[in-house]
Amino acid sequence: MGEVLGVAVLGAGHMGADHVRRLDQVVSGARVAAVADPDAARAEQAAAALAGASVHEDPVAALDAPGVEAVLIASPAPAHEEALLAAFARGLPVLCEKPMTPDSAGALRVVEAEARLGRRLAQIGFMRRYDAGYARLKSLLDGGELGRPLMLHCTHRNVSSPAHFTSAMLIDSSVAHEIDAARWLLGTELTAVTVLRPTPSALAPEGLLDPQFVLFETARGALVDVEVFVNCGFGYQVRCEAVGERGSARIGEEHGMAVTARGGARTEVPQDYLVRFADAYDREVQAWVDATRRGRVTGPSAWDGYAASAVAEAGVRSLHGGGRVGVDLAPRPELYAPTAD
Template identity: 65%
Template sequence: MARSSTLNIAVIGVGRMGADHVRRIQEAVSGARVSAVVDADAERAETVAARAGCAAFTDPADALAAADVDAVLVASSSPAHEAALLAALAHDLPVLCEKPLTPDPASALRVLEAEQRLGRRRIQVGFMRRYDAEYLRLEQLLRTGRLGRPLLLHHRHRNVAAPPGWASELLISDSLVHEIDVTRWLLGQEITAVTVLRPTPSSHAPDGVQDPQFVVLETDGGVIADVEIFVNCGFGYQVRAEAVCERGTAQVGDGHAMVTQTDGRWGGTIAQDYLERFEDAYDRELRAWVDSVRRGTTTGPTAWDGCAAAAVCAAGVRSLTEGGRVPVELPERPALYG
């Protein structure tokens, strides 16, 4: 589409994440507008649509058939992603899909194959940490080679509390998936095996939920990455990463907060959720996506990245439930994705 044209976006799923994207498009992104919102909850769809001044739908197919939809943003629950993505591809519409691409490798592969049949990339996956200023600096530093070859990656991922109804497997498919993508992106390597260790669960974890978890990722370049996932830590939202290389280390995370010193004390604040911690990254991500779509291109994390992450998550869930080291079953990377 012409760069001077306004991009009309249908947002599918307007719960907390989707509603925040609607606000972001309206307030923080130029060259785009929300032309439709979709949610299975009709009342919620109507409420968000009224604020955005657009049409409301309960069926994605009806929204995508509308004449004033140029692109799609999928922020529904992950089990609904496949249907929304296939519908968007059927209309040849560019789509930004919140992570995960889909909840399992089989559905991710079906989406990947549908995009290949289309013959061009249309899907960008919402791995927003690639747009975070701190993670970008770390990625750029590793690319220079100044610190030598990466040997280890240490990740930490903590949430105040998990949403109601979370199960042990969701710590991997909905939380660890970020560290999986970041590890692949920072290193330019694929993950080949996963081991999930089960410490004593926190007394604050819901009954039957294994929280925290300690995960070891192995890559085809010989790097070992470890991840602490703790989604009911109770005190704040923390995401950190440290790269240990042959000639030095580099750490990112939590460096954005102000620290005060007064009355004989020093301290600061801890972000309480992902929308606060990664607000700027979400803004950058959405602006970059809108700009690329208006240029007629697709950039950012691909459907292949989403498919690879799904395969690693599946190995992680298997390790969690069965124990031990589990190899990742990764399909061959299609030529469409470089």
């Protein structure tokens, strides 16, 4: 790698444009070498302030652009598999936003393709692992102070959902983050899912099953519950409480400013995930750049992306069919044996 890592950013929408800004203004040791988006005007806008960055409608053309040494995929999920496989074919390290692919079959194809290479190239964008609160909770659980983990209680709320959001997306888009966080925090796989459907909120678009209550079982016997409510109307909230045999710990209540004035007090609630997890995204991308420049790949793997997809699919089946649905995972390739990363 050169002294400054040249990155091709695929996708120039809300997430992609924010990563372009982050690589240009926040992260050290990297520069945006190319931007690709099927919407040429959007790609041009994202790259407008960048010196020397090429602009492309075709993501494969961006991968072959001069100066590209690594790839950040922030395009819609249906485009991820093709981009990942194209990056693998070129030996390019990749940071791919979640979900890695729209379905577990595609995710397994990515895992198998990377396993055939015999080395990791992909890191998947489960940025909660880089959030300060989640990192402290992980350290606490690993240190054993709370004893054996028994339960995780999780909350995931959004102000409102996009117009295209479906009932299944509450599981495979929103709760996907809790799926990965639970696997990481507890160090175990999720083995079964049960989705319960309260009466939909009047704030939810017609036909959207919102909120939902999701219960995960784990291989080590701990239980994980998630309240997901994507049209709560008041803010973006992500919380997690771990309950162990000898104590509990809760994160997610410290964000936002507390204001005392005119005889009262109020706490501001972030309105967007890019606000709530801004620091986590910064740390995630910086860690990826630093590792890539050292010739390493760390963080969530393609296996983690596959496992999250498989669990989410089981959750969607429970949502639509009712009842408890088991999670069946393919054998894990040796490439993804657990490490200290």
